[in-house]
Amino acid sequence: MTRKAGGVGTATRSYHHGYLKAALIAAAGEMLERDGPEAISFRAVARAAGVSQTAPYNHFRGKEDLLATLAEAGFRELEASQLATMGATVPGLERVIRLGLDYVRFASTRPQSYRLMFGVGVSDWRGHQDVAEAKNASFRPIKDALAEYLSSDMTPEAVEIAAIAAWAQVHGLSMLLMDGSLGAARRGHDGGEALVRQVLTQFAAGLVPGAKWPT
Amino acid sequence: MTRKAGGVGTATRSYHHGYLKAALIAAAGEMLERDGPEAISFRAVARAAGVSQTAPYNHFRGKEDLLATLAEAGFRELEASQLATMGATVPGLERVIRLGLDYVRFASTRPQSYRLMFGVGVSDWRGHQDVAEAKNASFRPIKDALAEYLSSDMTPEAVEIAAIAAWAQVHGLSMLLMDGSLGAARRGHDGGEALVRQVLTQFAAGLVPGAKWPT
DNA sequence: TGGTCAAGTTAGCAGCGTCAACATCTGGTG
DNA sequence: CACCAGATGTTGACGCTGCTAACTTGACCA
Structure with a gap:
């Protein structure tokens, strides 16, 4: 199940992230509580998760x-x-x-x-x-x-x-x-x-x- | 006071609009009731009033x-x-x-x-x-x-x-x-x-x- | 008549959501 | 073990957005 030795926190950042969906939700959640719903940008969420701007489309159909x-x-x-x-x-x-x-x-x-x-x-x-x-x-x-x-x-x-x-x-x-x-x-x-x-x-x-x- | 002969409705569309602010509010109001607040675009409002995209900045500080x-x-x-x-x-x-x-x-x-x-x-x-x-x-x-x-x-x-x-x-x-x-x-x-x-x-x-x- | 200033214009910036095409990694099968 | 398919990532591009800067037009007043 775990795909990298070392557990969640220390997953070596390689081409595949491993926990992107959860990371995106977490990042978006922080942005939400800090700046409000209207300030959430799909690209910024991707950036916060350290991933390219279109990677989230593999886990969500879109921003909504x-x-x-x-x-x-x-x-x-x-x-x-x-x-x-x-x-x-x-x-x-x-x-x-x-x-x-x-x-x-x-x-x-x-x-x-x-x-x-x-x-x-x-x-x-x-x-x-x-x-x-x-x-x-x-x-x-x-x-x-x-x-x-x-x-x-x-x-x-x-x-x-x-x-x-x-x-x-x-x-x-x-x-x-x-x-x-x-x-x-x-x-x-x-x-x-x-x-x-x-x-x-x-x-x-x-x-x-x-x-x-x-x- | 009135700046064009012929009254409001027939103002000849020249370089200066004459009633832009009211026209913008009216256009935005229609967009609002039809598509909702999140669908209002400053540029689209300008377009609907038949004016360049930055003209509204002469009448409103910005979209908000x-x-x-x-x-x-x-x-x-x-x-x-x-x-x-x-x-x-x-x-x-x-x-x-x-x-x-x-x-x-x-x-x-x-x-x-x-x-x-x-x-x-x-x-x-x-x-x-x-x-x-x-x-x-x-x-x-x-x-x-x-x-x-x-x-x-x-x-x-x-x-x-x-x-x-x-x-x-x-x-x-x-x-x-x-x-x-x-x-x-x-x-x-x-x-x-x-x-x-x-x-x-x-x-x-x-x-x-x-x-x-x-x- | 001439000058001033409000009210238009075009050009351009950075950011957005989304799509298409391509690259990389991984797990399963012959 | 080799290899292939599919999931998951990448870059590049499109049209849209709000906004600023610099320029042009034209109406009004001294």
Whole structure:
């Protein structure tokens, strides 16, 4: 399997690279988080990997394919983060809020990844089934947590609406925090954590109006 | 003032164009709505206006400046639409909901404009004061309507939070509808209007929990 | 009438994504 | 072991991009 003596790090750079695809993804990932999706250049990624400008075409159909790979990885990381929060909580409203907090924290921690995932650089992922699936998977935890909390009081359709509203709420808040729409002050020293919690608390108040809400 | 006899439409095309700036904005606006922000090329805009590729530099500092002009115009149109809705409603919760409906409808009707306004093509508008101001202005109606509805029950800080939550809700919903995250079915024959109303109704339920909500 | 300056022009640079044609290495088969 | 096929790399080139520099044109004012 390993094609060079000495292991990954010390692979003697000969004509064939050996781990180019992974190296390209890593280089592109660094460029993404440092300079944003619009600054990623296929040629620069090749350069960073120490390879000619057209070598990447052996591993990706083109630039968009590379970006799709990064976006999918981003959604998988978001999903993992959400699942970790699921594992660290018990069913109930607080779990839903914690998932929201975790979601916005992900976006705030990896803003450029998040922007790429949601259509900056590539208009949408309708043409990339893998990305669309990863996106849906990252949305599942919030959906499930909400369904568990609400299903005894609501129809499945109403639960679905609530889940969409939740996603829109955290997604919109993430975007507004990132693009400066709310002013730098809003992100404050805690990264806007207090603001996020307040918004999520209000959101929670809209679920099952009148019922379940501690008076 | 007018520099050619015969009026705007019949300006004889001589060395000096006369209305280049407006023509460039119009051409760029068409390209924007047809192909999206990432497809706008400064040279193509010049070509569409029938002028050399560098002529636009006499009217815009560069491509980003042109895009900023389009974004600002977009925010001004959004503001006008919101103000029209304000004028067509009376104070109260229904006004807030109508503003939200109008907001999402704007985004759905002019998706490419909306994407440009919120950071696709240019990462953010922090460096363009005019755009930032227009953005804030477009946010004012929702903020004001909410303040009028809530100020008797809430502190100004809480009202501010509610306004941010409202903006995040409609913004997030607009984005998810546009980029296909919710699936084409969600936009249905009514452009997702029913979905939007349900989400907004739930949002409204979260305002002033327990109070004001019709049981 | 003449000069000034805004608003056009052409020429050229470096960088981009992509394709075609060619070179090199590697693993599998006779 | 020799050799060949295919995967993986290379160079070269095309047309496009945003942008700068240097030049030309022409409208307006003293």
